[in-house]
Amino acid sequence: xxxxxxxxxxxxxxxxxxxxxxxxxxxxxxxxxxxxxxxxxxxxxxxxxxxxxxxxxxxxxxxxxxxxxxxxxxxxxxxxxxxxxxxxxxxxxxxxxxxxxxxxxxxxxxxxxxxxxxxxxxxxxxxxxxxxxxxxxxxxxxxxxxxxxxxxxxxxxxxxxxxxxxxxxxxxxxxxxxxxxxxxxxxxxxxxxxxxxxxxxxxxxxxxxxxxxxxxxxxxxxxxxxxxxxxxxxxxxxxxxxxxxxxxxxxxxxxxxxxxxxxxxxxxxxxxxxxxxxxxxxxxxxxxxxxxxxxxxxxxxxxxxxxxxxxxxxxxxxxxxxxxxxxxxxx
Amino acid sequence: xxxxxxxxxxxxxxxxxxxxxxxxxxxxxxxxxxxxxxxxxxxxxxxxxxxxxxxxxxxxxxxxxxxxxxxxxxxxxxxxxxxxxxxxxxxxxxxxxxxxxxxxxxxxxxxxxxxxxxxxxxxxxxxxxxxxxxxxxxxxxxxxxxxxxxxxxxxxxxxxxxxxxxxxxxxxxxxxxxxxxxxxxxxxxxxxxxxxxxxxxxxxxxxxxxxxxxxxxxxxxxxxxxxxxxxxxxxxxxxxxxxxxxxxxxxxxxxxxxxxxxxxxxxxxxxxxxxxxxxxxxxxxxxxxxxxxxxxxxxxxxxxxxxxxxxxxxxxxxxxxxxxxxxx
Numbered sequence: 001x002x003x004x005x006x007x008x009x010x011x012x013x014x015x016x017x018x019x020x021x022x023x024x025x026x027x028x029x030x031x032x033x034x035x036x037x038x039x040x041x042x043x044x045x046x047x048x049x050x051x052x053x054x055x056x057x058x059x060x061x062x063x064x065x066x067x068x069x070x071x072x073x074x075x076x077x078x079x080x081x082x083x084x085x086x087x088x089x090x091x092x093x094x095x096x097x098x099x100x101x102x103x104x105x106x107x108x109x110x111x112x113x114x115x116x117x118x119x120x121x122x123x124x125x126x127x128x129x130x131x132x133x134x135x136x137x138x139x140x141x142x143x144x145x146x147x148x149x150x151x152x153x154x155x156x157x158x159x160x161x162x163x164x165x166x167x168x169x170x171x172x173x174x175x176x177x178x179x180x181x182x183x184x185x186x187x188x189x190x191x192x193x194x195x196x197x198x199x200x201x202x203x204x205x206x207x208x209x210x211x212x213x214x215x216x217x218x219x220x221x222x223x224x225x226x227x228x229x230x231x232x233x234x235x236x237x238x239x240x241x242x243x244x245x246x247x248x249x250x251x252x253x254x255x256x257x258x259x260x261x262x263x264x265x266x267x268x269x270x271x272x273x274x275x276x277x278x279x280x281x282x283x284x285x286x287x288x289x290x291x292x293x294x295x296x297x298x299x300x301x302x303x304x305x306x307x308x309x310x311x312x313x314x315x316x317x318x319x320x321x322x323x324x325x326x327x328x329x330x331x
Numbered sequence: 332x333x334x335x336x337x338x339x340x341x342x343x344x345x346x347x348x349x350x351x352x353x354x355x356x357x358x359x360x361x362x363x364x365x366x367x368x369x370x371x372x373x374x375x376x377x378x379x380x381x382x383x384x385x386x387x388x389x390x391x392x393x394x395x396x397x398x399x400x401x402x403x404x405x406x407x408x409x410x411x412x413x414x415x416x417x418x419x420x421x422x423x424x425x426x427x428x429x430x431x432x433x434x435x436x437x438x439x440x441x442x443x444x445x446x447x448x449x450x451x452x453x454x455x456x457x458x459x460x461x462x463x464x465x466x467x468x469x470x471x472x473x474x475x476x477x478x479x480x481x482x483x484x485x486x487x488x489x490x491x492x493x494x495x496x497x498x499x500x501x502x503x504x505x506x507x508x509x510x511x512x513x514x515x516x517x518x519x520x521x522x523x524x525x526x527x528x529x530x531x532x533x534x535x536x537x538x539x540x541x542x543x544x545x546x547x548x549x550x551x552x553x554x555x556x557x558x559x560x561x562x563x564x565x566x567x568x569x570x571x572x573x574x575x576x577x578x579x580x581x582x583x584x585x586x587x588x589x590x591x592x593x594x595x596x597x598x599x600x601x602x603x604x605x606x607x608x609x610x611x612x613x614x615x616x617x618x619x620x621x622x623x624x625x626x627x628x629x630x631x632x633x634x635x636x637x638x639x640x641x642x643x644x645x646x647x648x649x650x651x652x653x654x655x656x657x658x659x
Contacts, residue, residue: 169606227590
């Protein structure tokens with residue numbers, strides 16, 4: 001199978017002092033030049049095949065969302081390649097990105113903030129179709145819009161309503177419908193269910209799965225809830241401090257996590273069957289500051305198995321079995 | 332011997348808005364024993380938080396406690412004046428809120444904030460208070476507590492802030508702690524640490540804990556008993572094992588089945604159709620009836636009364652499920 005999306009050595013940095021004057025600091029009678037940069041994504045590699053769901057998990061601040069936003073080029077990547085459908089889009093400018101954007105759509109976390117409060121549902125869905133010339137005229141767009149909103153479980157009579165007249169779950173359906181409007185091949189879903197109630201979450205997850213079956217989408221699915229990621233993904237990557245520490249087939253990672261961070265993360269998930277709390281692998285300390293990345297392995301300061309080499313050399317992702325890669329010196 | 336600490340009888344908290352009356356809590360009753368952890372679960376709008384706030388009488392206009400008794404150590408809190416309540420809040424009953432940043436004052440140090448509780452509710456002098464602050468911070472697992480006393484909240488991470496809040500909640504050795512979504516804003520690894528810490532402290536000090544959360548897995552890990560709320564009413568209550576493994580209310584059953592599980596291979600989640608009804612236009616009869624798979628004619632007309640089906644396992648449903656999950 002060919003890769004729909006391939007991300008190679010993707011890096012993303014943010015300047016803490018973006019303004020030139022910001023960078024000049026006066027201290028101890030001297031002027032000095034500071035340039036602190038948040039190293040959000042540090043050389044991430046992964047590929048997503050056609051029709052595949054790739055899950056990205058990790059704790060807040062680990063760079064999941066930044067990776068997603070860089071792929072769709074809402075942020076310009078610092079370095080690295082983003083290859084979509086064989087095209088390297090990492091250096092595309094705004095104009096060159098437009099046709100690509102038709103094929104990559106995004107569903108955002110907060111259904112309240114991602115819809116224009118002054119647009120009616122029909123306009124929210126029809127605007128991207130008309131913009132990307134998917135349809136020839138408004139009439140066709142209207143018919144297609146009705147079709148799409150029914151697909152995501154909204155009713156025809158909702159078409160004239162404004163976002164504030166919908167509940168949270170319905171708004172997330174609108175977000176999904178909007179991404180469907182341009183018939184994309186690839187959907188990035190950034191925490192699409194974390195703002196929703198349990199019963200609504202199940203409805204949205206089912207819709208996402210049904211649509212995938214019907215249209216053969218690929219998803220990049222970002223979530224912090226591991227059970228949701230396990231449910232929906234085929235393959236997944238575990239991120240820590242902007243690094244991918246483990247990636248591969250879902251079943252393999254969940255049944256036999258290898259990286260100490262993945263183990264600790266999985267052990268911390270509360271389960272319905274209870275009694276997991278006693279078996280937590282507790283991590284000492286805190287996530288290091290992404291401005292000053294630690295030498296060596298990103299996880300060595302909290303790792304219970306830390307060795308001298310971990311403080312010096314950064315481990316590469318190594319394949320330990322088919323479709324299961326881990327970045328750790330232990331292996 | 333189990334001692335009863337808190338008993339809530341037929342609590343009704345209504346909000347009188349311009350659009351009409353919202354029955355946020357509509358006839359909730361439960362008991363909480365000493366040293367017990369009770370969970371309140373449900374979806375948003377279920378009345379979980381309002382129940383918690385009602386116990387502390389933190390209900391502002393247009394809300395009002397319309398009816399019911401809140402017996403805390405045999406005293407009815409509903410009849411207490413604001414002045415009397417102030418003596419109880421923080422000393423006998425304390426509360427932990429969801430967002431650790433908004434419940435700490437950014438302008439005061441951690442010592443000042445925990446010390447304030449001690450200043451108001453105990454007779455300790457300044458030196459004793461400082462020592463107690465250090466002990467409390469140590470208890471909740473903050474490293475180098477003495478050095479941390481002078482820190483401000485922004486110098487703490489999210490998990491540390493929540494630990495500091497727990498320290499403040501424990502400061503006056505309350506008999507009851509109400510924790511409203513204490514870990515929802517935190518990462519899983521931090522959540523696990525905080526939950527474990529809370530469970531340990533509660534059991535050590537024989538404090539009772541009322542844990543309010545939407546997360547069934549957290550409840551399953553933490554509590555002894557739980558009540559499931561839906562639209563301000565108790566749907567089901569019982570021991571946590573019974574609720575999780577043998578739910579008898581279709582709502583609980585549906586909720587449990589709609590969560591993806593780590594050790595499960597299901598392709599599709601079973602889902603509860605529809606959504607929580609508008610609080611201004613609650614359905615006639617059972618509130619859950621419009622979404623219920625087992626709804627019958629009687630459910631649409633007559634509101635079910637809560638009744639005991641098995642020992643300690645109560646349900647408010649005309650046609651409860653049998654314990655094997657099938658319909659009786």
